[in-house]
Amino acid sequence: MSWLRALRETARSGLTVERRRLAPVIAARGALGLALVVGFSLAVFGPAVAASSAFGAFQAAIATFQRSWRPRPTLALASGGSLAVSTFLGYLTGSHLLLFLALLLLWTFLSGLAWAAGPTAGIIASSNVAIMLVTITLPTSVATAAGHAVMIFAGGVVQAALVVLLPVRPWGAQRDALADALAAEADYARRLRHDPVAPFDPVPLMTARSAAAVTPRQARRRPAELHGPRRLAERIRPVLASLADPAVGVPAEGPQRDRVRELLAAAGEVLDAAAHAIRHGEPVRLPPAAVAALRTPDTGTILTDRAHRAALRLIALLGDVVETAEPRTETSPGGADEETGPGGGGEDEGTGPGGGGEGERKGRSAEGTGTGAGDGRAEPRRGPDPSLLGPRTRPTLLRLAPVVLAKMRAEVRPGSAILRHALRVSGVTAAGYLLGLALPFGHGYWAPMTSVMVMRPDFSQTYARSVARFGGTLVGVALATAVVRTAHPGTYLSAGLAVLCAFGMYLLMRTGYAVSQVCVAAYVVFLLGMEGSGVGQTVRDRVLLTLLGGLLAMLGYALYPAWETPRLRGRLADWLTTSGRYAASVAARYADPAGPGSPDVREALLSARAARVAWHDALGLAGHEPVRHRGLSHAAAEGAGHALAEFGRAAMLLEAHLPERGAPPLPAAAGLAEALRKATERGAKAVRERKVPVWDDLRETVAAWDTEVADPLLRKAARLLLAALDELSTALADA
Structure with a gap:
């Protein structure tokens, strides 16, 4: 692909607005946390502290929207705590250019390496650097800087507390992950009717497995119906494939193939019913026609040998899926384990004790291997499968720290794309900071803030986000500045407008980066305008600095790429x-x-x-x-x-x-x-x-x-x- 075409494609991607399911209730909860923090800070401490605490609450809420299986309160606290530390250290060195530049290089380099631990860690770390560049301009002394850091952390605490006190759809993301895995199996069964060698995308099963790891606290609180179906879905897949494939199953045409098609269609309906029940926490409602097709007594006279045994195995596994998908009342869902937005992560589903996983039932189906289906003989089990006993464990955040550090150290090697990203983003951010100081615009942090927020380890995201950031900032800053200059809102009205912009960002963040940046840019303008900071900066100045930051990011990747x-x-x-x-x-x-x-x-x-x-x-x-x-x-x-x-x-x-x-x-x-x-x-x-x-x-x-x-x-x-x-x-x- 030529450079011209690549730029055109990434620009189109960055400016694309997608239609996504919105979560207004969750967005309103994040905005409520922000409003509580800003209102309290304004009333007690004044606009400057309110601006700092607002950034903490704002970023903590964004952290809860990330695609992570960590508990939402944990993410909010981690975001608020790390941002508080970044801000305080930034202020301590802010008055000494060389010291602050050294801190900025180190902090940005570590934020780049944080991508080794996953996108959630990388996004939170990058956001900390970007917001630090703004918040260090607000305090006036070390004591006030410490106070600002405390209030930033308090913003994270408030958001974490709201997740616990106002839960929305408990265990929703784990339910969706498990339901998506069963729905993928259902779709696979239907496609096999027409294409006996149809491919299967294992990503839904992998996602469900990622959701299966639990912390000890979660193992005590998860709903019972989230325990076993994922393992069963793993076992059903090879049975479906072997039943449909003409090379090892039944002939491509004839009565046996017709019977297999009936079984596959019925399997798809049963799996869809189980997926719907798990997704909504409802009893399984099986289609009568599918049940009748699976119970047809002449299966043994039509299918022979392995095909017959595979059919019996499939029927037994489907029965296990229905049994484990039924909601139970003996476990209580945790209020803090929930879905946090379209496609966002919640907590986990697992296969641990106390939920009646399929490994604890006897006489229902043949003993299989960890992933296989056996040879189809519906014999009683000799005992629970050891692979099904006990939950997949997930370390707590404190125990995760050495694991993350080990992953980051592992990326410090020649040829690592993560290391190249860390070096690239730290160099570009430092250059943007120095250029922002040298240019006669004032508030030069808009340039490095843009660079660190748009840069990603890959080419397409970096360039797409650079274009989207510039376009969104152009619109958001223009609208917000127009409101400030024409309406002259006071402190409390500016705070209210900032909260409204934050709500829009939370609500629309999944629809496209450009849309979210309109809200973010307006949020920053209103928030800083709350205490008079940055009011004198023109739309042209802010947009030009944003453009500079985006161009530096794009140039940095072009000069020091990590091509796939x-x-x-x-x-x-x-x-x-x-x-x-x-x-x-x-x-x-x-x-x-x-x-x-x-x-x-x-x-x-x-x-x-x-x-x-x-x-x-x-x-x-x-x-x-x-x-x-x-x-x-x-x-x-x-x-x-x-x-x-x-x-x-x-x-x-x-x-x-x-x-x-x-x-x-x-x-x-x-x-x-x-x-x-x-x-x-x-x-x-x-x-x-x-x-x-x-x-x-x-x-x-x-x-x-x-x-x-x-x-x-x-x-x-x-x-x-x-x-x-x-x-x-x-x-x-x-x-």
Whole structure:
């Protein structure tokens, strides 16, 4: 993509306004917290302290809207506390240019590294630097600076308290994550009716898993119906695939295929009903037609062998989903664990004790592996699956600190995109601060504040946000300044207008960055105008400084980029390696069915999913970058991605029919597992070296497998694995 086209695309993206579900009640709660803080501060301390405390409450509310599974009060307190520390340290050094510049470089560098811990940490850290640049201009002494810091933290405390006292839809985000996973399974079942080899996007399942980690406090308070369905959704997926795929299931046409289509349609309706019940906390209402289709007694006369066992397995799993999705009254939802806006994170769902997870029921379905579905025999379980006992734990915020520091240290290495971002944003922010001081506009913090807020580790977001920030600031500052100069609002009216702008920002922040920046720019103007600060600065001055900050951010990325395009081969190689380990782990289970469960299969599957998501994310980012493909064209990348998706699907078909622990071992599977692991590791090395992988050794193993193994399903699955790798080589040969 050329630079001109890249700039045009990112500008269009930054100025796009999307239609999103709004959350006026949650936005009003954030504005209420801000109003309480501003009103109290004005009445007791005056406008200057009110402005500082308002920034704390404003930023704490924004923190609660981030997509995080942390409790909302925790995010508000963390945001308010870190901003208070930043402001106080900034004031202590603010009167000494070199000292403050050193602090600004250090603080901005650390905020850049904070992206290693995730977007929520990165956004909060970046916002702290930006707001610090404004708030340090308000105090007049060290004592007052300490008071301002206390009031900033108090703003975070107020927002945290309101989340606890005025909960909105408790556990809403976890419910949505779990319901989305079941709805994705339902959609997958319906698509399999028409396309037996339809792809499946694992992101909803991964999101639900992220929501499953709980702190000890949350484990005591979560609703019981959030305990088991996610695990069941994991098990249903391979059963659906094996039932639909003509290569290992029933013929493509005929009475058996018609029966499979009926089962898939019924499964989709049952899963949708369970998803709706979980999302709204209501009893499950099953469609009578779907129930009748699943209970048809002639299934055994139409379907035979593995298809029949898979159908029985599917029916048993769907029964478990319905049972676990029913709301129960023995657990009380926590008031602080809630959804905080469209798409925003809430707390967590888990699979811990006390909720009747599927691992605690007996006689309902066959014992499976951590992710597999067994071979479909509906036998009683021998006991709870160890992988289902106990919640996935999430460390508290204090215990998380060393983990975050370790992640940040791990990024301080050559080639790290996070390190490049940290160096880039710190250099650009310092340059913007110095230029703001040198220019005759006054209040030069608008330039570095813009830079630190728009810069992200990737090209497309940085450029899109720069354009959006400039456009939003132009409109917001113009409107707010016009109001100030024509209406001359007093202190309390300015405070009220600032709260109104904050409400608009909370309400519209998901619709687009440009829209939110209109409200933010107006909020800053009204808030500073509350005590007369910045009133003399013209619209032109503010807009020009904002433009300067955005241009510096864009220039900084152009001069010191971190392109994803050259990394695509590495991402593809990682996906190939992890997929090979997953397939090898599944094959190894056939060689040793009596082994200690299958955590290796589960862990390998999770690693493969993470690598797949990383590949698709990198591919999406690379598509917007103004650089050449450097050895992996768009067509080659698309073909390679399709090939590895097919490889993963073939491995999943094998997993769907994993043998029971008492089944006889298949010694040849050990050789296949080792061949898969070695072949994919060599293939990944070839991909990184821009060579076309060859699979001769694996081809010989699969040929021997065909002669040694009598089971047609296993023979077909091995050939599908090899065919997918051949497709990968073909795609890379055309790169």
